Every structure is written in structure tokens, then in C-alpha cells.
Amino acid sequence: LIIFTDLDGTLLNHNTYDYEVVLPMFERLKRLGIPVVLNSSKTLSELEEWKSKLKLDTPVIAENGGVMTVPATSSQAAEKVLIGHPYKDIRSYIKHLRKRHDWQFEGFGDWTLSQVMNHTGLHHKEALLATEREVTEPILWQDSDENLQRFKEALAEEHLTLKKGGRFYHVMGKHDKADAMHFLVNKEYFSCGRDCVVMALGDSDNDIAMLNYADIPIVISNPAGKGIEIPSAIYTDAEAPHGWIEAVEAVLAKPENELTKSSR
Numbered sequence: 001l002i003i004f005t006d007l008d009g010t011l012l013n014h015n016t017y018d019y020e021v022v023l024p025m026f027e028r029l030k031r032l033g034i035p036v037v038l039n040s041s042k043t044l045s046e047l048e049e050w051k052s053k054l055k056l057d058t059p060v061i062a063e064n065g066g067v068m069t070v071p072a073t074s075s076q077a078a079e080k081v082l083i084g085h086p087y088k089d090i091r092s093y094i095k096h097l098r099k100r101h102d103w104q105f106e107g108f109g110d111w112t113l114s115q116v117m118n119h120t121g122l123h124h125k126e127a128l129l130a131t132e133r134e135v136t137e138p139i140l141w142q143d144s145d146e147n148l149q150r151f152k153e154a155l156a157e158e159h160l161t162l163k164k165g166g167r168f169y170h171v172m173g174k175h176d177k178a179d180a181m182h183f184l185v186n187k188e189y190f191s192c193g194r195d196c197v198v199m200a201l202g203d204s205d206n207d208i209a210m211l212n213y214a215d216i217p218i219v220i221s222n223p224a225g226k227g228i229e230i231p232s233a234i235y236t237d238a239e240a241p242h243g244w245i246e247a248v249e250a251v252l253a254k255p256e257n258e259l260t261k262s263s264r
């Protein structure tokens with residue numbers, strides 16, 4: 001069993017970013033030898049911080065599958081794998097579009113640190129880590145739905161796309177959380193293919209690909225993520241972080257043989 005998990009709204013409460021209550025479960029998973037991979041729209045800098053808070057020694061997938069770090073294995077050195085488009089290219093293209101069409105939107109790159117803090121509810125240090133973006137730009141759209149459609153079409157011309165997160169739209173290349181998962185499950189690090197059972201936990205649109213890829217998809221209850229429909233998913237009653245703990249507990253209670261055969 002390998003667990004891939006989103007953070008905001010899935011493992012962390014959306015407003016309080018609470019996480020202390022999940023620590024005993026992470027310790028239990030470590031004792032059982034079950035790896036947990038953080039798979040988030042957050043930056044690598046933010047995730048490295050979470051990785052140490054949660055005492056993980058696994059790969060981490062950042063910015064919606066756009067970049068990941070893979071620790072060393074017996075056959076390979078540690079590496080950083082980049083899948084997405086460079087942040088500065090994304091920024092310069094969307095600034096060009098905004099100027100040309102006078103579309104109203106703002107992103108992390110437009111904001112001061114205190115504005116980032118206000119828009120995200122993150123504290124100073126965490127907000128700073130969130131601004132260290134490599135391949136995705138979170139924006140707040142402040143224009144009409146018609147223009148949002150035109151914006152999406154203009155992004156597609158440069159092979160970019162818009163993905164909805166919890167609070168923001170993310171401007172990014174055409175990658176998703178499942179691309180990075182597939183890389184780790186089939187190619188490097190785990191390289192176990194269909195021999196391993198993959199569990200994934202998420203709460204919103206940008207988790208759909210990850211959840212569809214998993215053998216055991218768990219949708220964490222979240223008012224913002226109401227619309228997501230995953231066939232065969234287990235939907236939790238509780239929100240993060242309790243929904244996460246309950247879902248993992250339920251899976252650990254299953255008979256061993258259900259956790260050693262992949263259905264992918």
C-alpha cells in the first residue's frame with residue numbers, strides 16, 4: 001500500500017491549517033512501513049517544511065504534479081524532476097494577456113507578502129514559502145465568466161491550462177497530480193506498477209486525476225469540493241483533518257489481501 005495525499009482541505013483544515021491530530025496516524029503508518037507521498041498544489045518549499053513536520057522520508061509532489069523531489073534509492077541518486085512550464089514564462093504570458101485584453105485578475109506574482117498572507121490565511125513564514133513558485137501561478141479571477149472562457153482559450157494556445165484549487169485558479173502546464181504519481185509508481189522510486197495498491201485522498205477538482213488513478217480513492221468532505229464525482233470513491237462524512245484519519249483507519253482495518261492486490 002502506498003498513500004498519496006493532497007494537503008489543503010484533505011489533510012489540513014482549510015481555515016485553520018490544523019494538523020497536530022494527524023501525527024499519531026503518521027507514526028502508525030511509519031511503523032507499518034506504509035509510505036505517504038504529499039501530492040499538492042503547494043510549492044516544493046512549502047512541502048519540504050510539511051515533510052519534516054510529518055517526519056516523512058518519501059518523495060514529494062508539488063505544484064499539481066509539475067515538480068517533485070525523489071529521495072535516493074539503492075539504484076539511483078536523489079533527484080528533482082521538473083514536468084511543468086517555468087514560472088517566469090507563465091507570468092510573462094498572463095501579464096501580456098491582461099494588458100492586451102484588460103482582463104481583471106490578480107495572482108501571487110502581483111502581490112506583496114502581506115497580500116499573499118491576507119488572501120491565503122497563511123502566516124508570514126509559510127506565505128513566503130508559498131511564493132517560491134516554479135511551475136504554477138495561483139490567481140483570483142475578478143472578471144466575467146465569458147472572459148474567463150477567453151482566458152482559457154488564450155492559455156491553451158501556449159499549452160497552458162487553468163485548474164481550480166480550493167481558493168484559487170492555478171495557471172499551469174497540462175500536467176496533473178496523476179502524471180507525477182504514475183512516474184513514481186511505474187518508473188522510479190516505488191517502481192512497483194500493478195504490484196502495489198495505491199490509495200489517494202483529495203477534496204477538490206485538481207485531485208480528480210489523482211483519485212481516478214488510485215485503487216482506493218477517498219474524497220474528503222469539503223464544502224468547496226462538493227461537485228467532485230469519482231466512481232467507486234469512498235466519501236468521508238468528516239472534513240479535514242478528521243475525515244483523513246477516519247478514512248485511513250478504515251482502510252488499515254481491511255483484510256491484508258485487499259491491500260496487496262492492485263485493481264488498476
Ligand code: 2M8
Nearest residue numbers: 008042043120130138165166167168
Ligand atoms: C494555493 O493552493 C490552494 C490549495 O488548493 C488553493 O488553490 O486554494 C497554493 O498556492 C499553495 O501554494 C498555498 O499554500 C495555498 C494557500 O491557501 O494556496
Ligand code: MG
Nearest residue numbers: 006008009203
Ligand atoms: Mg485540496
Ligand code: MG
Nearest residue numbers: 006008040041
Ligand atoms: Mg491542493
